[in-house]
Amino acid sequence: MASEGGHGPQTSGEYIQHHLQNLQVCQAESGEWVWNQCAGNPMGINVDSMFWSVLLGLTFVLLFRSAAKKTSNAKPGKFQALVEIIVEFVDGSVKDTFHGKSSLIAPLGLTIFVWVFLMNLMDLVPVDWIPMMAGAAGVPYMKVVPTADVNVTFGMSIAVFFLIIFYTIKYKGIGGFIRELTLHPIAPPTKGAGLIAAPFIIAFNFLLESVALLAKPVSLSLRLFGNMFAGELIFILIALLGVWQLPLHFGWAVFHVLIVTLQAFIFMMLTIVYLSLAAESH
């Protein structure tokens, strides 16, 4: 595939760089919107990631909605059975972990699981197919795996982070939220000679707890990004090998199916665990 003249790269390094480049649009200094001249511009938008993530999200929503509208108890079809398996799996995971009542967590878990799974699945499409079709239509760069874009994974994990804070405040109040940040893990002394040490202990607790709180969205997103980016990069590297790529592609793709499913499951499980930790009282 390195000798394909579709988008005209010359060397293997250029081929790799070309496949790792997003389709970006941003506002230049002069105020007009330009394509693909956005290196270092923090307000650039990765149009290909946005397009594929929204398309896959709509696919998930419309497919599951059509299965829900056509449920039949007498003659369940195969697609309805598949949807039921997935929904029961997510429901079982939520019931195992979250012991309260919430009408948000299970649908959120289902959305996260199926959406992340579909986005990760795009990594199994052969590396050159969609970029070549896009190149024929005049689009210079096309990365088809939205979750290999750090912006998409951070977007999802920051949303989960805001939900964690919202759930903590909703179930424990703002006082409870601040108490959780400052009075764990070391309970400061409230009377006697140790009272002098209390501000230091509270500061120490706050440092530890805020690092733990911030580590949640950061690790959530970087775990998914790292797995998908490394997988995509290995596919690109195997594609540079010429005819020997076929057995290697097959082997790596089989292993990658496990990674794809596992990472979607882990994102969902950790979201549920974090939200249930935020909602439970000790």
Added chain:
Amino acid sequence: METVIGFTAIAVALLIGLGALGVGIGMGLLGGRFLEGAARQPELAPMLQTKMFIVVALLDAVAMIGVGIALFFAFANPFIGQLQAVS
């Protein structure tokens, strides 16, 4: 410039290698404990397997973050861009 590229190569190797070392030892311990637990109580094996996969993915996370950063430095080294901007 050559020193920067050389040191970047060593950094990439250390990132991936040390991550793989830690994860290898951790997964080995995890798998061993899982097999012991499944051998003692075979009826718990499916539940233990689910929990094992959860911990596998958590272990993978830090190693994968290291691999992601290392591959970024291998193929899109920002230090080279800085050097070229200076010179």
